[in-house]
Amino acid sequence: MYEKGLKIVVSGDICINSLQWVTEPQNSRGLNWQNHLNVHSVLKPGESLLLAKLVALATGASIHSPKIDDIELNISKDFLRSIAELEPFPMSADKKKNKKVYRIKRFLGFAGPSSNNPKLLPIIDDDENADIVIIDDENNGFNSNEKFWPLALKTPGKFPIVLYKMNNPIGSSALWKQLQKFHFEKTIVVINGDDLRSKGVNISKSLSWERTAQDFVWQINNNPNLAFLANCHHLIVPFGLEGAIYYRDGGVNEAYLYFIPYEFEGGSFKDTDGKMYGLTSCFVAGLAKSIASESYNKEEFPLLIGEGIGEGIVAVQKYFVNGFGENVEEFQFPSPTLFIEEEDDFINRDLIQDVRIPDLTHKDSNYYWYILSDKSSTNLAEIAYDIVKNGVNDVLNSIPIAQFRNLQTVDRTEIESYRSIKNLMWEYISTKNTVRPLSIAVFGTPGSGKSFGVTEIAASIAPELIEKLSFNLSQFRTPLDLINAFHKVRDFSLEGKIPLIFFDEFDSAFEGKLGWLKYFLAPMQDGVFRDENSIHPIGKAIFVFAGGTNSTFREFHGEDIKDENERKQFLLEFKGAKGPDFISRLRGYVNILGPNQTDERDQLFIIRRAMLLRSLIERKVPHLIDDNGKAKIDNGVLRALLKIRRYKHESRSMEAILEMSMLTNAKIWEQSDLPSKEQLKLHVDEEQFLRHLMHDAFYSEKIESLAMAIHEKYRMLSENSRNIDLDFIVPWEELSEELKNSNRDQARHIPNSLLKINYDIISVKENPEFVQFTEKELDILAEDQHTRWYRHRKKAGWKYGVIKDNKKKTDPALVSWDNLPYDKKDKVYQMVKIWPEILSKSNFKIERLKFLSKSDTSD
Known part of the structure; x- marks a missing residue:
C-alpha cells in the first residue's frame, strides 16, 4: 500500500473531542434513572491525534506520532477539549433508505486547559530521517513551540516531504518561517476554503465551480493578506466535500480545479444532515495515501498530488456519510474501510474531474470561461449531437451540471x-x-x-x-x-x-x-x-x-x-x-437563456438546444428512444435543429416543429417526417433549415476527394522539406490504408475544427472565393489539428520515439503541441492554410457564424 521502508511522522496541536448525545429511557420497569432520558459521553482523539489515525489507515504504514494509550483513563485537564452534541441523521439523501448514523448536531465550544497553553505531546520514536512529515497546525501553540516539532524539520540537511495542514492563514508563525527557510520546495500547504473566507478573503460559495475558481485565483494574485501563500510551491484548498483547488508555483503559477461534476460546494449534504469534525484531516490522509504509494521524480510529483486530491475528496465524502456510526460506543472511529474502495461506496475516484483554471490578470477578465469547453476533447457541436442521441447524463459526466428537479443546465x-x-x-x-x-x-x-x-x-x-x-x-x-x-x-x-x-x-x-x-x-x-x-x-x-x-x-x-x-x-x-x-x-x-444565441460570447446555446431537444423527445415522443437510451433521429434533422441560426419563438418553435412532424407511428425521425416548408417558415428561416438538413449528405460524398487533396499537400510539403518523409511522397493509390484513414479522419474533422474559430461550412453550387485565416485563427486550428492527429495515432497504437519506425510504431512528433519542433509545427500550419482552398474546390464555402443583431431578436 505504501513504499516499503517509508517513514512517516505526524504531529501538531492536540485536542480531545468530547462527544455527548441523548437516548430515550432504557425501560419503564428498571431503576429510577433508567426511566429518564440518558445522557452519554465519550472521548475521541482530535487534531493531530486523529490525523495520525487517519494517515495510518490511508497508507498502511507505521506512523511516528504523539499517542495517548487510553484516552478515557489518561486524560489530563491540561489538554484542550472540544465539546459537541450528537444526534442521529439519515445516512444518505435517499428517503427509501432509513438507516441513520450519528453526526454532530452542534458544536458547543471548547473547554480550555487549566493553563493558558494547551498541552502538547512529544513524538514517540521520532526519526530525523522521516520521508514524510505531516503537521496539523490549528494555531493552538504548536507552531511556536519548537520543542515539539519533528526532528526532520529541525535537523540540518534533512529535506522530507511536508504536508502542512494549517487552520489560520498567517505567515508570521515560527513554524511557517522554518518551513519557508528550509523546506519550502517540498512543502504542500493545505488550508480549507472556509478558513480563508473567515479571514476576509472574498471567494464566492455555492454559485458555480468556475466562479469559485476564478475568485480564488484573483485573490491569491491580488490580496496582500495571501501574499505569503502565493509563493507556495504547492498549495491545496479544499472547498466543502465536493472540490479542491491545487495552486502551484513551478516558475510559472498554475491552478487546477478538482470537482464532482453534478455537485457544487456544500451541495452533497445540507445543514440538516449534521456536521463532522476532521474533514480536512481526512482529506490530508487521502493526499498522503497517494504520495506514500510509490517513488517518483520531481516531474511526477504534481501528478501524484493531483491523484491524492481525488483520493482526499472521495475519502471525505465517505467519512461524512459514515459519521460516528449507528452506535457511537461500538463503532470503530475512524472506520478501517475509509480508504478502501467498496462496491456500495457513495462515490468513487473515477468520478472526480479536474481542469486547469485560466490565468487572470483582472477579476472580471475571462469571465465567460466555462469548464465544458476545457474538459471536452471534442467541440460543442459534437457534444450537442451526443446529448440528443444518448442523453444528458451519459454525455455530461465530466463537467459541472446543475439540476433543480426537472430543470437541468450546464450554462x-x-x-x-x-x-x-x-x-x-x-x-x-x-x-x-x-x-x-x-x-x-x-x-x-x-x-x-x-x-x-x-x-x-x-x-x-x-x-x-x-x-x-x-x-x-x-x-x-x-x-x-x-x-x-x-x-x-x-x-x-x-x-x-x-x-x-x-x-x-x-x-x-x-x-x-x-x-x-x-x-x-x-x-x-x-x-x-x-x-x-x-x-x-x-x-x-x-x-x-x-x-x-x-x-x-x-x-x-x-x-x-x-x-x-x-x-x-x-x-x-x-x-x-x-x-x-x-x-x-x-x-x-x-x-433566462433560451435556445437562441444571445451574443458572440454565448457559445453554449447549442448545448442548451440539445438539452431542450432531448427533453422534448423524452416527454413527447418517448417511443423514439430505444432500450439502450439512444434517440432515433436522422443526422440531417438533428443538424438542422441544432444549427439553425435562430428560432423565431425560442423554445416554443422547437416544440412546434416536433409536434408538427409526423412521428406518431415513426420508428426514426426521418427528414420526410418534418413539416412542410411553409409550416417551417413560421418558426425558422426555412431555406437555411433545409440547407443544414442536407449538409451531412453533401459533405460525406466529398470525404474521399478532400482526403486526396490533403495528401497531395502533404506530398508537396514533404518533397520541399529537408527531412523527406518517404511515407508521404507516394501517390494516393500507393498510400497505406492506415495513412489513407488518417487523411480521411482529418477531412471529417475539418468542420469541427472550424467551429472552434467560429466558422461553419455550407454547400454551394459553384466554387466560392475562399477566406484567409488570421494568425490567431491559424494558431488555434494548427494546435487542434495536431491534437487530433496525436489522439488518432495513439489510438492506433503509436508511441513517442526518437526515430520514426513504422514497425515499432514510434514517432518523434508524438508530443504535445508546446513541445513540437518548429519545423514540424510549420508543416501543420501549412496544412491548415489550404483548407479553404480544397473546400472551395469541392463546392464548400467557409462562412463565419453570424451573431444576432438587435433586429434579429424581434418577431
Missing part, C-alpha cells in the same frame, strides 16, 4: 443565477417572522422558459409548501385588478402556503412606460396592500416579476444604451416610473 451564467435564486428562496422560507415578500425578477425572450425555471427551483426546495399563482399584467385594465390579485395571494398565505406569484409582463406599459412599478413598491417593501380605506397584510410570499418587453436585466434598466443623450433620457423616464425604487426592493434576478 455557467444560468447556474450561478439559479443557485443565487435558490439560496434566496431557501433563506426566506427558513426565516421566521418575515413581514415582506421575497422579490426577484426574471428576464428572457418570449418562449425561453422563464416560468418553468423558477417554478422548478421552488419545487426543488419545498414542493408541498409552495403554491404557484400567475397574473399577466398586460391583461389588467385598472389597479383594481392588481388589488384582486393580492387578495388571492393573501388567501393562500392564510392557508399556511407560501404563494409563488408570477407577475408576467410586469414591465408592460400602463399609464405610461413601466406604469405598474409604482403599485408594487408598498407591497414589496412593507408586505401590505391597500384596498380602499383598508390595509391588508400579504403574508409570506415570493414575488416573481417576469419581464415581457426586456430580455435582460441590463436592458430593463438601460445599461446597454450606448448613446449618451439617449441614455440620459431613458434614466430620466426610468426614475419618473420609480424604476430605481423598484430595483432597490429586488433581492435577486436571473436572465
Whole structure:
C-alpha cells in the first residue's frame, strides 16, 4: 500500500473531542434513572491525534506520532477539549433508505486547559530521517513551540516531504518561517476554503465551480493578506466535500480545479444532515495515501498530488456519510474501510474531474470561461449531437451540471443565477417572522422558459409548501385588478402556503412606460396592500416579476444604451416610473437563456438546444428512444435543429416543429417526417433549415476527394522539406490504408475544427472565393489539428520515439503541441492554410457564424 521502508511522522496541536448525545429511557420497569432520558459521553482523539489515525489507515504504514494509550483513563485537564452534541441523521439523501448514523448536531465550544497553553505531546520514536512529515497546525501553540516539532524539520540537511495542514492563514508563525527557510520546495500547504473566507478573503460559495475558481485565483494574485501563500510551491484548498483547488508555483503559477461534476460546494449534504469534525484531516490522509504509494521524480510529483486530491475528496465524502456510526460506543472511529474502495461506496475516484483554471490578470477578465469547453476533447457541436442521441447524463459526466428537479443546465451564467435564486428562496422560507415578500425578477425572450425555471427551483426546495399563482399584467385594465390579485395571494398565505406569484409582463406599459412599478413598491417593501380605506397584510410570499418587453436585466434598466443623450433620457423616464425604487426592493434576478444565441460570447446555446431537444423527445415522443437510451433521429434533422441560426419563438418553435412532424407511428425521425416548408417558415428561416438538413449528405460524398487533396499537400510539403518523409511522397493509390484513414479522419474533422474559430461550412453550387485565416485563427486550428492527429495515432497504437519506425510504431512528433519542433509545427500550419482552398474546390464555402443583431431578436 505504501513504499516499503517509508517513514512517516505526524504531529501538531492536540485536542480531545468530547462527544455527548441523548437516548430515550432504557425501560419503564428498571431503576429510577433508567426511566429518564440518558445522557452519554465519550472521548475521541482530535487534531493531530486523529490525523495520525487517519494517515495510518490511508497508507498502511507505521506512523511516528504523539499517542495517548487510553484516552478515557489518561486524560489530563491540561489538554484542550472540544465539546459537541450528537444526534442521529439519515445516512444518505435517499428517503427509501432509513438507516441513520450519528453526526454532530452542534458544536458547543471548547473547554480550555487549566493553563493558558494547551498541552502538547512529544513524538514517540521520532526519526530525523522521516520521508514524510505531516503537521496539523490549528494555531493552538504548536507552531511556536519548537520543542515539539519533528526532528526532520529541525535537523540540518534533512529535506522530507511536508504536508502542512494549517487552520489560520498567517505567515508570521515560527513554524511557517522554518518551513519557508528550509523546506519550502517540498512543502504542500493545505488550508480549507472556509478558513480563508473567515479571514476576509472574498471567494464566492455555492454559485458555480468556475466562479469559485476564478475568485480564488484573483485573490491569491491580488490580496496582500495571501501574499505569503502565493509563493507556495504547492498549495491545496479544499472547498466543502465536493472540490479542491491545487495552486502551484513551478516558475510559472498554475491552478487546477478538482470537482464532482453534478455537485457544487456544500451541495452533497445540507445543514440538516449534521456536521463532522476532521474533514480536512481526512482529506490530508487521502493526499498522503497517494504520495506514500510509490517513488517518483520531481516531474511526477504534481501528478501524484493531483491523484491524492481525488483520493482526499472521495475519502471525505465517505467519512461524512459514515459519521460516528449507528452506535457511537461500538463503532470503530475512524472506520478501517475509509480508504478502501467498496462496491456500495457513495462515490468513487473515477468520478472526480479536474481542469486547469485560466490565468487572470483582472477579476472580471475571462469571465465567460466555462469548464465544458476545457474538459471536452471534442467541440460543442459534437457534444450537442451526443446529448440528443444518448442523453444528458451519459454525455455530461465530466463537467459541472446543475439540476433543480426537472430543470437541468450546464450554462455557467444560468447556474450561478439559479443557485443565487435558490439560496434566496431557501433563506426566506427558513426565516421566521418575515413581514415582506421575497422579490426577484426574471428576464428572457418570449418562449425561453422563464416560468418553468423558477417554478422548478421552488419545487426543488419545498414542493408541498409552495403554491404557484400567475397574473399577466398586460391583461389588467385598472389597479383594481392588481388589488384582486393580492387578495388571492393573501388567501393562500392564510392557508399556511407560501404563494409563488408570477407577475408576467410586469414591465408592460400602463399609464405610461413601466406604469405598474409604482403599485408594487408598498407591497414589496412593507408586505401590505391597500384596498380602499383598508390595509391588508400579504403574508409570506415570493414575488416573481417576469419581464415581457426586456430580455435582460441590463436592458430593463438601460445599461446597454450606448448613446449618451439617449441614455440620459431613458434614466430620466426610468426614475419618473420609480424604476430605481423598484430595483432597490429586488433581492435577486436571473436572465433566462433560451435556445437562441444571445451574443458572440454565448457559445453554449447549442448545448442548451440539445438539452431542450432531448427533453422534448423524452416527454413527447418517448417511443423514439430505444432500450439502450439512444434517440432515433436522422443526422440531417438533428443538424438542422441544432444549427439553425435562430428560432423565431425560442423554445416554443422547437416544440412546434416536433409536434408538427409526423412521428406518431415513426420508428426514426426521418427528414420526410418534418413539416412542410411553409409550416417551417413560421418558426425558422426555412431555406437555411433545409440547407443544414442536407449538409451531412453533401459533405460525406466529398470525404474521399478532400482526403486526396490533403495528401497531395502533404506530398508537396514533404518533397520541399529537408527531412523527406518517404511515407508521404507516394501517390494516393500507393498510400497505406492506415495513412489513407488518417487523411480521411482529418477531412471529417475539418468542420469541427472550424467551429472552434467560429466558422461553419455550407454547400454551394459553384466554387466560392475562399477566406484567409488570421494568425490567431491559424494558431488555434494548427494546435487542434495536431491534437487530433496525436489522439488518432495513439489510438492506433503509436508511441513517442526518437526515430520514426513504422514497425515499432514510434514517432518523434508524438508530443504535445508546446513541445513540437518548429519545423514540424510549420508543416501543420501549412496544412491548415489550404483548407479553404480544397473546400472551395469541392463546392464548400467557409462562412463565419453570424451573431444576432438587435433586429434579429424581434418577431
